[in-house]
Amino acid sequence: MSNDTLSKKLLTSRFGKIKADSIDDYVSTGGYSVFKKALSMSGDDIISEIKTSGLKGRGGAGFPTGLKMDSVKQAEGTPKYIICNADEGEPGNFKDRLLMENDPHQIIEGMIISAFATGTNHGYIFIRGEYIKSIRTIEIALEQARVKGYLGDNILDTGFDFDIVVHTGGGSYVCGEEFALLVSIEGKSGRATYKPPFPTTCGLYNKPTQINNVETFCNIPHIMDMGGEEFSKIGTDSSKGTKLVCLSGNVVKPGLYEVPLGTTIRSIIDDLGGGVPNNREIKMVQLGGASGPVIPKSMLDLKLCVKEMNGNDLSFGSGAIIVMDERIRVLDILKRIIEFFRHESCGKCTPCREGLTQMLILLNRFIEGTATKQDLALLDVLIETMGQASICGLGQAAPTAIKKVLKYFPEEFEGRIHSMDSVTV
Amino acid sequence: MQVKEALLKYGSTPDKLIGAMLGYQRNTPCNYLSEDDIREFAKETGLPLSRVHSVASFYSLLSTKPRGKYIIQVCYDVPCYVNDSVNVVKDLENKLRTTMGHTTDDGMFTLEYSSCLGCCDKAPVMQIGDKLYGNLNSEKISEILSAYRRNKNE
Numbered sequence: 001m002s003n004d005t006l007s008k009k010l011l012t013s014r015f016g017k018i019k020a021d022s023i024d025d026y027v028s029t030g031g032y033s034v035f036k037k038a039l040s041m042s043g044d045d046i047i048s049e050i051k052t053s054g055l056k057g058r059g060g061a062g063f064p065t066g067l068k069m070d071s072v073k074q075a076e077g078t079p080k081y082i083i084c085n086a087d088e089g090e091p092g093n094f095k096d097r098l099l100m101e102n103d104p105h106q107i108i109e110g111m112i113i114s115a116f117a118t119g120t121n122h123g124y125i126f127i128r129g130e131y132i133k134s135i136r137t138i139e140i141a142l143e144q145a146r147v148k149g150y151l152g153d154n155i156l157d158t159g160f161d162f163d164i165v166v167h168t169g170g171g172s173y174v175c176g177e178e179f180a181l182l183v184s185i186e187g188k189s190g191r192a193t194y195k196p197p198f199p200t201t202c203g204l205y206n207k208p209t210q211i212n213n214v215e216t217f218c219n220i221p222h223i224m225d226m227g228g229e230e231f232s233k234i235g236t237d238s239s240k241g242t243k244l245v246c247l248s249g250n251v252v253k254p255g256l257y258e259v260p261l262g263t264t265i266r267s268i269i270d271d272l273g274g275g276v277p278n279n280r281e282i283k284m285v286q287l288g289g290a291s292g293p294v295i296p297k298s299m300l301d302l303k304l305c306v307k308e309m310n311g312n313d314l315s316f317g318s319g320a321i322i323v324m325d326e327r328i329r330v331l332d333i334l335k336r337i338i339e340f341f342r343h344e345s346c347g348k349c350t351p352c353r354e355g356l357t358q359m360l361i362l363l364n365r366f367i368e369g370t371a372t373k374q375d376l377a378l379l380d381v382l383i384e385t386m387g388q389a390s391i392c393g394l395g396q397a398a399p400t401a402i403k404k405v406l407k408y409f410p411e412e413f414e415g416r417i418h419s420m421d422s423v424t425v
Numbered sequence: 426m427q428v429k430e431a432l433l434k435y436g437s438t439p440d441k442l443i444g445a446m447l448g449y450q451r452n453t454p455c456n457y458l459s460e461d462d463i464r465e466f467a468k469e470t471g472l473p474l475s476r477v478h479s480v481a482s483f484y485s486l487l488s489t490k491p492r493g494k495y496i497i498q499v500c501y502d503v504p505c506y507v508n509d510s511v512n513v514v515k516d517l518e519n520k521l522r523t524t525m526g527h528t529t530d531d532g533m534f535t536l537e538y539s540s541c542l543g544c545c546d547k548a549p550v551m552q553i554g555d556k557l558y559g560n561l562n563s564e565k566i567s568e569i570l571s572a573y574r575r576n577k578n579e
Contacts, residue, residue, distance in 0.1 A: 091502035091541035129447060129486045130498075130542055132555035170443045170484025173540055187439040188476065189483035248504035248545035255546045290502065290541075322545075324507050336506050340540060346483075 008234065008260045010242050011218045015102045020137050023144040026105040032150060034221040038113045039158050043073055046117035050220065052228030054240035059085060059176075059213030060288060060317040061393075062306060065220075068210060071200035073118040075208035080120040083185070083204065083211045084111055086127040086134065087169050087176040090289035091340060092320035095244040096214035098256050100127070100134040103218075104141035108164065110217030112150065113224060115162045118210060123164035126181055129171050139166055173344035177392045178203075178211050180346060191346040192392030213318070215244055235261035238307035243316075245304070247273045249323035250280070259304070266300035269323055280325040284409070288317020290337050291397035293404040314404075330412045331367050334402055338363060341398040352395025355386040359399065366416040373417060379406075426452040428465040437470055442480055446487055455491035456535070463489075485540070493528040495573060497521075498539035499551045505541075510549035513561050517551075520570055533577060534570075 018025035026032065038046055051066030072080060084107060088096040099107060111123050127135050142164055145151045153161045172190050174180045180190035182204050203209025219241060223231045232240045239261035245268055248254045252274030259268060265285065269275060276282055282297040293314050295302070302308060309315050324333065342356040362379050365371035383399040383406075390396045405412055431449035435441050446466065450458055458466075458481050466481075467474040481487050499505075499514055514525060517536055521529050528535040544550045547559025558569055 088543055089540060092504050092545050093541070094543040094545055097543045128543075129484075130539065130552065133557075167440075168444050168447065169486075170447065170480070171486030171540075172484050184443070185440060187442040187480070189479045246545060248548060249507050254504075254548070286503065320545075322504050322507075324503075328507055333503055333506070336501070336503055340502055344540060 008242050009258055010222050011215065011244060012258045020102055020104055021140050023105060023148060031105050032109055034224045035109050035112050036156065038224050039116055039156060039160065043117040043119060046113060047073065049228040050223060053223040053231040055219050055223060057213055058215035058318065065212065065216055068200060069114060069118050072208050072210040075201045077207050079122055079207060080118060081204040081207060081209040082111060082115045082120045082123045083209060084125040084214055084217055085176060085181060085211055086125055086214045087181060089128055089173040089176055090291065090318055090320065092248055092289040092322045093246050093318050095246050095256055095319065097131055097134050099214050099218055101137050104137050106218045106221060107214055108141060108145050110220035111164060112162060113220050114210060114217065116160055121161050123162060124167050124185060125164055126167045126169060126185060128169040135166060135168060174346045174394050177394060191348045194391060236305040239305045243304055243319050246320045250276050250325040251323045252277050262303050262305050264301050264303050265321060268321060276323060276325050283324050283326045283328055286322040286401060288315060289320045290340050291400055292317045294401050296408045330405055330409055331363065334405060335363050335367065337401050341394065345394060349391040349395060351386045351389040355382055355395065356398060358382060366413055369416050369418060371417050376413060428462060428469055432469055439472060442470060443484065446481060450487060456496060457488040457491050493532050493535035495533060495553050496535050496537055497551055497553050498537050500542050500549065501538040502541040504545035505548040505550055508548040513549045516563050516566050520566065
């Protein structure tokens with residue numbers, strides 16, 4: 001397959017062609033024309049178009065966007081809120097940063113259309129505090145949109161009021177989780193809460209709230225432009241549209257690639273990324289980021305497709321692909337991942353807070369070669385407990401990589417069990 | 426900058442607290458929030474001291490300990506790790522004559538780990554203030570550090 005067919009450009013079509021700080025550049029390439037069209041439609045018609053497109057959330061969970069918008073529109077209670085989750089902190093991901101820094105108006109246009117469809121007047125973009133350039137770029141873009149009358153009161157004389165405020169994160173991964181994000185916007189420590197109720201009915205200040213990832217909002221103008229039907233022709237039966245893939249690790253050409261959903265992991269690594277440097281072999285690949293599964297090289301022909309991934313008890317999350325070559329030590333990688341989660345755990349629930357500390361103790365025993373068979377059994381119990389009993393996605397997903405290493409690379413653990421212990425009596 | 430000024434500039438409602446503390450901290454000589462600062466924020470916003478302290482100690486970008494003029498944040502996560510970030514840290518520690526988590530004797534730099542900085546395509550990566558530096562090697566690190574030192578002497 002040639003690189004042209006592989007990389008289908010929709011969300012990144014303006015990258016490098018327009019200046020991020022120029023609203024005129026955006027407008028001259030068709031920008032803000034779609035939202036003008038949308039403002040003459042009914043909210044239900046817009047949502048119906050999004051439903052037809054088959055768009056699913058791009059932040060990792062993959063919830064159907066049209067359904068979420070519908071819930072917010074139907075929900076009782078005002079004011080309603082719309083939040084763009086730009087708290088990108090999942091290791092291996094940089095797509096949201098590049099979307100903000102290269103084409104900020106695309107996000108804003110997607111948010112205006114969504115807000116109009118659901119009858120929402122207040123918007124937030126929650127940007128992680130480390131992304132200083134993104135914050136500046138978005139703030140400039142918002143001001144430009146206000147000057148043009150695309151944000152503010154009575155937008156284009158339609159009677160629709162809508163504005164967006166930037167909220168800066170304080171450096172906390174867990175704030176990418178919906179409820180932690182909401183309390184962080186309210187100015188508190190970002191700690192997760194039990195679900196349900198979900199944000200669509202009980203979100204920011206307990207009001208109906210639509211929260212979507214940056215990439216999800218960027219898809220909206222394209223869907224409204226080409227029509228949901230046409231959009232749904234891109235991709236596979238269960239995964240529509242394109243996906244931004246953040247390719248990193250041991251690869252010749254790391255970077256951001258936009259591909260039609262359904263593309264295989266192998267062709268992303270080899271055809272777009274130029275394979276592994278110095279012709280080394282791939283040891284394992286992590287999908288989605290630190291909270292995602294790892295797979296061996298024998299599974300690289302899997303497609304970025306929800307159905308195929310689910311069938312293998314896997315997911316591609318937010319689309320990161322981290323390539324690790326034969327030189328890596330698998331347990332050292334797992335240790336880094338668990339250390340990351342231990343640092344980022346909000347500390348509210350016991351399975352996550354204590355589970356991660358215990359997991360590190362166990363991992364270290366395997367790394368030092370002092371682990372026993374009982375430690376292996378304990379590790380299994382811990383993985384299960386954290387997955388079942390943690391309040392939020394952080395604790396539930398933190399053991400994913402360990403779980404998959406136990407499945408696909410069991411020798412990494414079994415080979416490190418203290419020899420005295422493995423002698424059967 | 427006084428706490429009052431920060432609240433005036435960034436907003437004094439509870440939802441603006443994190444932004445106001447970040448803005449205030451940037452303008453302190455030692456890049457941190459002292460106990461007195463935290464008390465002042467509680468007093469001026471009318472929020473309970475426990476809540477203000479909870480926020481100040483929860484977020485990684487806020488510090489309750491004095492730090493250097495420039496914070497060097499080195500990414501700790503896997504994409505940088507498989508691209509040799511361990512040696513970046515060793516190199517920085519040697520050149521700065523300090524260790525991870527500490528400040529240089531002259532108070533110029535504090536060396537910290539950071540969670541993923543979202544530049545995995547340029548791994549290994551570090552951030553100083555609002556500037557990102559990628560594809561790091563020993564030579565590049567020397568250049569960057571001396572540029573900051575030159576700035577100080579100008």
